[in-house]
Amino acid sequence: MMSTATAIQERSLLGLKHLSREDILAILDRASYWEQQSEKLVPILNKKFAVNMFFENSTRTRFSFEMAQKRLGVQVMNFTAAASSVEKGESIYDTVRTLESMGVDAGVVRLKPSGVLQELAQRVRIPLINAGDGNNEHPTQALLDLYTMRKVFGELQGLTVSIIGDIKHSRVARSNLWALQKLGAKVQFCAPSVMSAPELAEHAPYVSMEEALKADVVMMLRVQLERHSGGLFQSSEEYREQYGLTEERAASLLGHTIIMHPAPVNRNVEIDDAVVECDRSYIFRQMAHGVPVRMAVMERAMRD
The missing domain is CATH 3.40.50.1370 (Aspartate/ornithine carbamoyltransferase)
Structure with missing residues (x-):
């Protein structure tokens, strides 16, 4: 017993x-x-x-x-x-x-x-x-992320999911990594060097921003630039330019790609304001x- x-x-x-x-x-x-x-x-x-x-x-x-x-x-x-x-x-x-x-x-x-x-x-x-x-x-956040993806794509097997941003401090990235791989999805990271977690590289590759945008799911992470004082970026504008999901980058996504974010969003930093509530953004549906x-x-x- x-x-x-x-x-x-x-x-x-x-x-x-x-x-x-x-x-x-x-x-x-x-x-x-x-x-x-x-x-x-x-x-x-x-x-x-x-x-x-x-x-x-x-x-x-x-x-x-x-x-x-x-x-x-x-x-x-x-x-x-x-x-x-x-x-x-x-x-x-x-x-x-x-x-x-x-x-x-x-x-x-x-x-x-x-x-x-x-x-x-x-x-x-x-x-x-x-x-x-x-x-x-952050297991329940990852579960609601998986739930959202499964609802859109039917199953997670074979999906490519790009997680972009501050991987180093992200519990969301870790929970999603462990769960997505168990369900047959491919996970890849994209992060500036000061925001990467080298210990996770053996589990998922780090790719360029250009490569990351070719995925089925583009998951942006909240960035707190104050955590990286004296780091790579002088301003939120500079971060947006290099790693933000701008309107221009969003327009280049594959037709079926969905945009996700654990929220709260720094608008016009990791995601442009116009992209947050565009048709392919699932941010508020994730919350629901x-x-x-x-x-x-x-x-x-x-x-x-």
Whole structure:
């Protein structure tokens, strides 16, 4: 018989690197089921309590999780570090243990440091869901990206996906890399040298901007130039000129290519303003898909 600890770990979602192809597809299939429901509220988890623990800000991700939880009838508590005793020195572990001891059934956690969430998951007795940890992983973002691609192309096998921008700091790039390869897609990166992650080169090639634009999916990443002070670019205009998806570059894309971005977008930096909401841009549709995907993830974590 499966031990309680193993059962909890199997219901957690810490990343996609170690999640099986079958588990990924099961989540995507269940998300499709939830997207097709006409009723907004299907309270199958109405006796469950979840806490959203955000030790790093992200309004969009938290609202997406909260909408998903409430649509399933979950009793939701939101916790932000700025208003908590963590600011006074209480450890993240103690905070999670405190909430667990109050009877919470699952926790959604967003953290700045990488690796801490994996340690937490070993030590607590509730399923934990990774809402982004450092530059490690952001599994639900990648799942909604996969969901979007599968909806457009039917399947992911054989697709070429270019991920362009700040690969070095991107948990989105990593989660997408691990999952896309398991589902048979080819991943390639495009990044300035100061924004590349050399350790990922053995898993996916780095290509030129010209080559990257020939893909089925062009996924632009948010760029925070302040992270690269004294780096390659003097200004956001210079970055846009070399690595931005300008109107001119967007016009050169293959007829079936779609544009994606995890958002929020720096308009006129990584993507020109006119391109953000053009016909082939799926940026806002991606956001909409976040709710059914997170419903599937919460159900997986909390359903008896």
